[in-house]
Each structure stands twice: as structure tokens, then as C-alpha cells.
Amino acid sequence: MKNKLLCGMVVFMMSAAAMAQQSFSTPEQATDALASAISEQNESAMSNLLGENWRDFLPPEGVDPDAVARFLRDWKVRHNTVVEGNTAHLAVGDSGWQLPIPVVKTASGWQFDMKEGVEEILTREIGRNELAAIEALHAYVDAQQNYFALNQKYAQKIVSADGKKDGLYWPVSPGETPSPLGPAFSPKEPGAGYHGYRFRILPDNNGFAMVAWPVSYGQTGVMSFVINQNDKVYQSDIGRDSEQKARAMTAYNPDKTWQPVEP
Structure with missing residues (x-):
């Protein structure tokens, strides 16, 4: 950008x-x-x-x-x-x-006037991160579909265990078929997130789902997002305790506080 x-x-x-x-x-x-x-x-x-x-x-x-x-x-x-x-x-x-x-x-x-530009700089940064999070959720849906085609089941975690292919991402050698999800979801620095967001697979009896929330509310993002196998993203501002709320989710079940993201 x-x-x-x-x-x-x-x-x-x-x-x-x-x-x-x-x-x-x-x-x-x-x-x-x-x-x-x-x-x-x-x-x-x-x-x-x-x-x-x-x-x-x-x-x-x-x-x-x-x-x-x-x-x-x-x-x-x-x-x-x-x-x-x-x-x-x-x-x-x-x-x-x-x-x-x-x-x-x-x-x-x-x-x-740098001080006057601070709010606009932050707004643009947040906007970029939120768009990247939405695109990442769509990529997750594609990855789960590809994983299912290979394994006849959906992955229950993002990153595979060492030496295994039990998640959506695993490292490959040159010439090997890449994993369904790219390495960006496995940042080198633990907790660093991806474009200011963290992601977690949610239980869903009908297929698969995921939630995304900002690493630092109000700084790297504001909205949190959810998606399931229908590939439709919903968003909600769940506040400064976004991380706690996102990690406490036990299933994909967006209520009326979650609004659809227009494509």
C-alpha cells in the first residue's frame, strides 16, 4: 500500500x-x-x-x-x-x-504537522490490517477444503507438529507440494501475529470455523472476525478484551452483534 x-x-x-x-x-x-x-x-x-x-x-x-x-x-x-x-x-x-x-x-x-497526522496514520494502519485479516480468513477456508481433499477430514490446528502433516501448514523441501496454508500463519516470533491479527480455529459441528482478533486493540486493529465453511465473514467490535473473548469462544455461533462483511 x-x-x-x-x-x-x-x-x-x-x-x-x-x-x-x-x-x-x-x-x-x-x-x-x-x-x-x-x-x-x-x-x-x-x-x-x-x-x-x-x-x-x-x-x-x-x-x-x-x-x-x-x-x-x-x-x-x-x-x-x-x-x-x-x-x-x-x-x-x-x-x-x-x-x-x-x-x-x-x-x-x-x-x-506530524501530530495532526497521527490519527490518520493509525486509521490507515488499522484498515490495512483488517483487510489482511479478512483475506486470511478466506485463505483459511480454501486451505481447509484442500486439506479435506487430501485427508477426508478437516484440520483441527493451524500449524502441524514437527515432522507431521496434521495441521494446515507444514514446512516443505524444494520441489515438494506446498501445504494448504502458507507460512505466514506461523510467525517466527511467538505472539507476533499476522498483519496485526491472531487466529484460532473454532469447533464447528457442521464443518470448520475460525476467529481472528487484533494483537493490540485500537493499535493493530479494532474489529474481530469469524468465518466458517460457508466462506462468509462476520465482524464485531468486541472491545479491549478482544483476546480474552476470542479465546473463550467454544463454538462458531455469531449472534446479532456480529455483522456480515460486504464482499
């Missing part, structure tokens, strides 16, 4: 000396300076534009240099600084992707 640009910038930045944040006569000058700093991989310019603590406001996703490259390509295709009163936003590319950090008018001129 293009909003991963912000996280991708981290590759260019190391600690910089404290400095006053730069201001400009027009918002266009500010956005032009940002594009130039990204293109030149200029760490001093980035800290000067966004403030010395700008990294504190970004989600720790790691580096995505492809997203940076897409931003620079889209900038060349088209870019526009949209001004509304004392706030302006940079939009790039044919799709008009908008940078989540606004440029605001201050007493000293136009400058980027």
Missing part, C-alpha cells in the same frame, strides 16, 4: 541533531521540499521538515523501499497540494493518493 511510504522512509533516517522545524511561504514549497528529501534520501532534510521526533509517530512496520519508489513514480506522474483554509494535503498519482501528514499554516509559515 502506498501509505507504507511513511514506514519506508525509516530506511533513510538515523538520529539527527535537534533543529527547528522548517517553515515555508507556501504549502507547495513544503511538499516540494519533502519530495526532494525523499528522492535524495536526505536524513537531515527529513528531520528538518517533519521534526526531530517524527519517527515516534510512525508504526514500527519496518522498511518498504518499494512503497517509496511508487511514491516517487506517482509524484512524477502527477502531484497536487490541496489547500483548505489553513491546512493543505499532498496528493500524488492518477489515483490522488493523499499523504496522511498535513501541512498547516503557523505564525512562522507553512510546515508539516
Whole structure:
């Protein structure tokens, strides 16, 4: 996603000396300076534009240099600084992707406001994670169907025991047929989750089911999701104790508090 640009910038930045944040006569000058700093991989310019603590406001996703490259390509295709009163936003590319950090008018001129961009950055991060969780649940349905075709029964766990194929995922050697589910459901770091979500197979007498909930409610996601063999996802905001509630589920049985996710 293009909003991963912000996280991708981290590759260019190391600690910089404290400095006053730069201001400009027009918002266009500010956005032009940002594009130039990204293109030149200029760490001093980035800290000067966004403030010395700008990294504190970004989600720790790691580096995505492809997203940076897409931003620079889209900038060349088209870019526009949209001004509304004392706030302006940079939009790039044919799709008009908008940078989540606004440029605001201050007493000293136009400058980027990282604090104002925090909510939008978080909202986009949550949205990406929730979409990834929904897609993962659909992948789970496909995996169970493939597992059934091989074993005439549904898997009761996600990751197989060492040396066995009793779950939906098991490691394979080059040339071997891959397992029904990919390795992303088996993160290298225990508890890390997949795109900010954790997953658990639910008992279901009619087939199979799964629940997904955010690793950190309000930070990596808000909604929790369930699915069964009918491949229809339901969602619900079950609150800050999402993990406890999801782990306490004894069966697939979404009530009226769960709403269908439109395809």
C-alpha cells in the first residue's frame, strides 16, 4: 500500500541533531521540499521538515523501499497540494493518493504537522490490517477444503507438529507440494501475529470455523472476525478484551452483534 511510504522512509533516517522545524511561504514549497528529501534520501532534510521526533509517530512496520519508489513514480506522474483554509494535503498519482501528514499554516509559515497526522496514520494502519485479516480468513477456508481433499477430514490446528502433516501448514523441501496454508500463519516470533491479527480455529459441528482478533486493540486493529465453511465473514467490535473473548469462544455461533462483511 502506498501509505507504507511513511514506514519506508525509516530506511533513510538515523538520529539527527535537534533543529527547528522548517517553515515555508507556501504549502507547495513544503511538499516540494519533502519530495526532494525523499528522492535524495536526505536524513537531515527529513528531520528538518517533519521534526526531530517524527519517527515516534510512525508504526514500527519496518522498511518498504518499494512503497517509496511508487511514491516517487506517482509524484512524477502527477502531484497536487490541496489547500483548505489553513491546512493543505499532498496528493500524488492518477489515483490522488493523499499523504496522511498535513501541512498547516503557523505564525512562522507553512510546515508539516506530524501530530495532526497521527490519527490518520493509525486509521490507515488499522484498515490495512483488517483487510489482511479478512483475506486470511478466506485463505483459511480454501486451505481447509484442500486439506479435506487430501485427508477426508478437516484440520483441527493451524500449524502441524514437527515432522507431521496434521495441521494446515507444514514446512516443505524444494520441489515438494506446498501445504494448504502458507507460512505466514506461523510467525517466527511467538505472539507476533499476522498483519496485526491472531487466529484460532473454532469447533464447528457442521464443518470448520475460525476467529481472528487484533494483537493490540485500537493499535493493530479494532474489529474481530469469524468465518466458517460457508466462506462468509462476520465482524464485531468486541472491545479491549478482544483476546480474552476470542479465546473463550467454544463454538462458531455469531449472534446479532456480529455483522456480515460486504464482499
